[in-house]
Amino acid sequence: MANNPSNSPDKASTVAERNSRFGIPGRYLVVSAPYIWLLIFFLAPFVLVLKISFSSAIIAQPPYTALFDWSAGLVPDIKGTLDSYRFLFWDDLYVVAYLNSIKIALISTIICLLIGYPMAYGIARAPGNWRNVLLMLVILPFWTSFLIRVYAWIGILKNNGILNNALIGLGLIDQPLPMLHSDFSVYVGIVYTYLPFMILPLYANLARMDESLLEAASDLGCRPWKAFISVTLPLSFAGIVAGSMLVFIPAVGEFVIPELLGGPDTLMIGKILWNEFFRNRDWPVASAVAVAMLVFLVIPIVIFQHFQAREDRD
Amino acid sequence: MNRGIPFSSVLMMSFGFAFLYAPIVILIIFSFNSGKLVSVWSGFSTHWYAELLQNEQILEAVWVSVRIAVVNATIATILGTLGAYALARFGAFRGRTLFTGMMAAPLVMPDVITGLATLLLFVGIGWTRGISTITIAHITFSLAFVAVIVRARISSLDQSLEEAAMDLGARPVKTFLVITIPMLAPALVAGWLLAFTLSLDDLVIASFVSGPGASTLPMVVFSKVRLGVSPEINALGTLIVLLVTLCVVLAAWVFHRQEQGRLRDQQAAERG
Secondary structure, rough: OOOOOOOOOOOOOOHHHHHHHHHHHHHHHHHHHHHHHHHHHHHHHHHHHHHOOOOEEEEOOEEEOOOOHHHHHHOOOOOOOHHHHHHHHHHHHEEEHHHHHHHHHHHHHHHHHHHOOOOOHHHOOOOOHHHHHHHHHHHHHOOOOOHHHHHHHHHHHOOOOOHHHHHHOOOOOOOOOOOOOOHHHHHHHHHHHHHHHHHHHHHHHHHHOOOOHHHHHHOOOOOHHHHHHHHHHHHOHHHOOOOOOHHHHHHHOOOOOHHHOOOOOOOOHHHHHHHHHHHHOOHHHHHHHHHHHHHHHHEEEEEEEHHHHHHHHH | OEEEEEEEHHHHHHHHHHHHHHHHHHHHHOOOOOOOOOOOOOOOHHHHHHHHHHHHHHHHHHHHHHHHHHHHHHHHHHHHHHHHHHHHOOOOOHHHHHHHHHHHHHHOOOOHHHHHHHHHHHOOOOOOHHHHHHHHHHHHHHHHHHHHHHHHHHHHHHOOHHHHHHOOOHHHHHHHHHHHHHHHHHHHHHHHHHHHHHHHHOOOHHHOOOOOOOOHHHHHHHHHHHHHOOOHHHHHHHHHHHHHHHHHHHHHHHHHHHHHHHHHHHHHHHHH
């Protein structure tokens, strides 16, 4: 049988090609379970958010009006309204919260990058055994309760908290600094929570970088710092983008951190959405806030997916 | 080769790790504080642990959360693995672009949006909200995280074993079950554990899609934290940190031994 040329395996064929042996029905069977799940529980909900953002709030169950009135016959009567969106644009609160969320997310991302890049670089250059230990140290906090880690900062940043007590004890200040319930504590919370998300993609990128390029640069008389700027930094661009998006996008919609660490005047759009939904019970306005947030986030999300896809090809 | 770590990098690593671990260390220390304050030391005591273990509300919430997390992790690992396998090995198929998008978007989507959107779906189809809806919502975002881990493993796999199995006449399904899945095992375990902790950790999405009577641990902790800090929460946090550290270190150790065993086998096989 091994001598039969028609049966002998083609050395060049890849598993991807061989998977055609799964047959078209087999392949669709494998992909359809996650595909259908995501269509129903991930994509469909967004269509509903869009739909309900054009409804108006009523006191009923569910608390919004129907968008399509089918009573007239075959062609539904569309009862959409832009009220919720008008509300968003007329009320300064929403616009300010929007811009503030973007500002806070942007600054936090930059701080994460400034701390995370040298860390990822150091880990990627560490000797083998150390590398795994350091990597585990980055991942470990990520596995423990996020809520409780944010909560820990309350005890540190409070007026009679550990940091203020330490600073007063050292004689550096005589009045406690009002650190908790301010924008400062929100920055601390976001950078603290999202730092591992910045480090991991950067590490993955820096770890597989071709060292010979740096050697070539240094052989040609390039100083280390210059070599870093003109070789390492541009080559790690994909890692920088991936890390930045993993921090920036969720940070824009962050709720827990501004709620627990921020003050009453820390306006962030995630908190507004939560309050519209849970306090005001205004589902259409909450949906409109979500749609407006998504419209803004679509560009960074597409950039993120583009770079994910590029990483996959490598 | 090792070109050495620049000083600035060492400096930032020391600062970064101190920043990441200081809150956890302080949390653990003050869980043993006898006083009610979480920032002023007034003596050693395990009083708050006793208090925690008698708190019915928290214990019940732990049970709810663990049940959700186990079901979530199991289903998310199956769906995420199938998805990752399709993306890594099937090449082009119809609807791939949309599929790639749906597998990546949950990684970054803000929780408030996912929570609201998923809730509207359940209200729209008239599904009674409770433990089942929380589980479904968790599976949806967990499977994307599982897929990232599994995919990284698939792309680092040696395909020749699968090819050999197929050359020897194994059908693709059998090859997948007998060869691919065992080789993916470390990633499957890591993915399962990640999905488990993601579920155990989620406050926002659960709050949106939960119904009366279904309070997860983060929901109970959040309502307590809002009312003010309590050393009881420190005790709870300490137990979680302890458990997670144990699991992660144990898993890392097992995989390390497994990899070494595999390498030894490989070398033995090469020597003949």
